[in-house]
Amino acid sequence: MTNYDTVIIGAGMSGLAAGIRLAMFDQKVCILERHKVPGGLNSYYERQGRRLDVGLHAMTNFVRKGERGRPLTKLLKQLRIPYEKLELSQQHFSRIAFPEQDLSFSNDPQLLTAQIEKAFPRQKDNFARLLELVKNFDDVNLNNAPQSAKEKVREIISDEKLLEMIFCPLLIYGSAWENDMDFSQFVIMFKSIYLEGFSRPKNGVRSVINLLCEKFKQAGGELRLGTGIKKIDIENGVVKGVTLDSGEKIQAGKVMSSMGLPETMNIVSEGQESPAPGAMSFTETILFFDKKPGDEGIKETIVFFNDNEKYNYQKPQTLCDYHSAVVCLPNNFDYDDYDEGVIRVTFIANFEKWNELDKQTYLQKKKEVCDEAQALITRLFPEFHAHLLYHDVFTPKTITRYTGHFKGAVYGSTQKARDGRTAIKNLFICGTDQGFLGIVGAMLSGISMANLHCLMDGEKV
Amino acid sequence: MDYQTLRKKIIDIIADIAVDEDLSNIDDNIKLREQLDLDSMDFLDIVMELKKRYKIEVPTEDYLQLATLKSCIEYLGPKFSFSS
Numbered sequence: 001m002t003n004y005d006t007v008i009i010g011a012g013m014s015g016l017a018a019g020i021r022l023a024m025f026d027q028k029v030c031i032l033e034r035h036k037v038p039g040g041l042n043s044y045y046e047r048q049g050r051r052l053d054v055g056l057h058a059m060t061n062f063v064r065k066g067e068r069g070r071p072l073t074k075l076l077k078q079l080r081i082p083y084e085k086l087e088l089s090q091q092h093f094s095r096i097a098f099p100e101q102d103l104s105f106s107n108d109p110q111l112l113t114a115q116i117e118k119a120f121p122r123q124k125d126n127f128a129r130l131l132e133l134v135k136n137f138d139d140v141n142l143n144n145a146p147q148s149a150k151e152k153v154r155e156i157i158s159d160e161k162l163l164e165m166i167f168c169p170l171l172i173y174g175s176a177w178e179n180d181m182d183f184s185q186f187v188i189m190f191k192s193i194y195l196e197g198f199s200r201p202k203n204g205v206r207s208v209i210n211l212l213c214e215k216f217k218q219a220g221g222e223l224r225l226g227t228g229i230k231k232i233d234i235e236n237g238v239v240k241g242v243t244l245d246s247g248e249k250i251q252a253g254k255v256m257s258s259m260g261l262p263e264t265m266n267i268v269s270e271g272q273e274s275p276a277p278g279a280m281s282f283t284e285t286i287l288f289f290d291k292k293p294g295d296e297g298i299k300e301t302i303v304f305f306n307d308n309e310k311y312n313y314q315k316p317q318t319l320c321d322y323h324s325a326v327v328c329l330p331n332n333f334d335y336d337d338y339d340e341g342v343i344r345v346t347f348i349a350n351f352e353k354w355n356e357l358d359k360q361t362y363l364q365k366k367k368e369v370c371d372e373a374q375a376l377i378t379r380l381f382p383e384f385h386a387h388l389l390y391h392d393v394f395t396p397k398t399i400t401r402y403t404g405h406f407k408g409a410v411y412g413s414t415q416k417a418r419d420g421r422t423a424i425k426n427l428f429i430c431g432t433d434q435g436f437l438g439i440v441g442a443m444l445s446g447i448s449m450a451n452l453h454c455l456m457d458g459e460k461v
Numbered sequence: 462m463d464y465q466t467l468r469k470k471i472i473d474i475i476a477d478i479a480v481d482e483d484l485s486n487i488d489d490n491i492k493l494r495e496q497l498d499l500d501s502m503d504f505l506d507i508v509m510e511l512k513k514r515y516k517i518e519v520p521t522e523d524y525l526q527l528a529t530l531k532s533c534i535e536y537l538g539p540k541f542s543f544s545s
């Protein structure tokens with residue numbers, strides 16, 4: 001029977017990053033991934049010769065080369081990947097579109113400040129205070145206790161509409177909670193979106209995944225795709241290894257799981273309590289057109305749309321909530337690597353409603369989602385007259401099928417294991433349910449959990 | 462082992478860790494942190510590389526000895542001659 005220092009469950013962003021760290025320092029490490037393609041929530045696929053990204057609207061945390069002490073710089077340094085390798089190209093600008101009120105932001109934080117000063121002149125000083133608070137808060141401290149971000153921000157920003165507008169992109173790009181988020185998570189997201197900004201690696205997410213897989217193998221790590229884990233084996237409260245879907249057993253001193261906390265506890269061989277999965281899931285429609293939005297003068301990179309008085313970031317009672325959406329235009333980065341026009345539309349969705357549909361209704365409802373997405377594109381960009389060439393829709397059910405996340409919960413459980421520990425000795429959590437979300441967050445999570453639990457034995461430097 | 466040989470060994474480690482940094486003008490007497498973008502995670506890497514390449518162990522309480530290039534060399538010098 002093979003014996004590893006560490007077995008990592010899942011070849012998503014967090015598992016791959018954790019694996020690189022361990023292999024780099026000569027641990028015998030194996031990443032086991034159930035799917036045939038690596039990437040997890042941020043994977044890719046191909047249909048009719050077109051490249052489709054699952055996640056990745058944009059990478060948050062943009063930095064210029066040489067900028068010090070930023071999350072992305074730290075991450076690249078820890079993985080020993082030169083900055084140039086990502087070939088980042090910046091967003092033009094993005095827009096938060098609420099009823100009768102727009103706010104734009106770009107990778108220059110001055111733009112958002114100026115927009116707020118103009119649209120909400122009485123909140124000018126308050127926003128400056130919020131910026132100060134955000135800049136001085138130790139957001140990544142693993143010991144921060146959860147607290148409501150809305151309560152805390154409401155003490156500073158006294159205009160509810162502005163508050164909702166500020167929260168909208170941050171919630172939908174990184175909150176497992178409904179209508180609110182943990183304050184540490186708010187600060188992380190605020191910095192990564194409003195102070196640092198969006199960019200796109202050349203050729204999308206596959207170049208990042210390829211880079212990570214290559215690094216991992218070069219460092220001597222073993223990656224087994226199409227290899228699901230059926231059970232985590234425990235003896236007297238200590239991890240012993242894992243049992244694969246095939247029945248094969250693998251021994252390991254430590255197991256690092258990126259599956260999610262409830263998902264992990266569900267396959268622990270001794271009866272364990274597990275937290276409830278989160279409620280937030282989405283549908284994603286990817287549309288290909290015969291024209292690029294830029295050809296019609298449309299310059300936005302991402303639009304955060306909401307036409308309700310209040311922004312409802314919560315599980316809808318229907319299949320999807322069409323009152324809000326994220327509309328991403330991947331052609332509109334400084335460098336456009338697509339041949340065709342591409343628009344992606346994300347709606348908040350209800351997992352149970354999608355899950356109970358029979359096959360035929362399911363397909364028909366997917367078609368309706370695509371129609372709604374097209375209607376929204378026409379509403380936001382009436383000048384865009386293009387012919388739809390191809391489209392694909394994925395639903396909360398698709399997310400569960402391909403990533404194993406219960407209830408298609410993209411941001412995982414509402415309860416996070418911030419220090420990565422579980423009730424079981426030598427079983428650790430990284431990725432989504434450790435609490436650092438998104439592409440950059442997931443990689444940082446893998447790195448810091450590998451450092452803390454597998455390279456330093458839980459002591460902090 | 463002489464000063465320059467040791468210096469080169471340490472610089473080689475830092476070059477692998479901080480791939481985007483220019484290391485040609487480091488002042489041996491000024492804290493590395495002040496000249497380069499290094500944080501506590503990176504010092505952990507320096508320590509781990511020393512272990513991996515030269516089997517040299519640096520206990521946590523001695524991390525401060527790695528502040529400048531000069532202090533690194535003075536602190537690591539005896540450890541290198543012992544291990545080789």
Ligand SMILES: Cc1cc2nc3c(=O)[nH]c(=O)nc-3n(C[C@H](O)[C@H](O)[C@H](O)COP(=O)(O)OP(=O)(O)OC[C@H]3O[C@@H](n4cnc5c(N)ncnc54)[C@H](O)[C@@H]3O)c2cc1C
Pocket residue numbers: 009010011012013014015032033034035038039040041042054055056057058059060227228229230258259282284346399402403404405410430431432433437438439440442
């Ligand atoms: C539509 C969409 C758009 C997104 N857009 C963005 C964006 O624009 N910017 C951004 O930063 N983030 C975005 N994200 C979020 C980002 O993709 C995730 O936060 C991140 O990829 C999570 O990585 P992870 O490693 O924590 O988890 P995962 O990627 O879920 O990794 C877990 C892995 O474990 C595997 N696994 C599960 N169970 C088992 C088992 N039993 N045995 C073996 N393997 C198993 C899964 O197959 C999966 O590969 C988006 C997500 C979605 C769905």
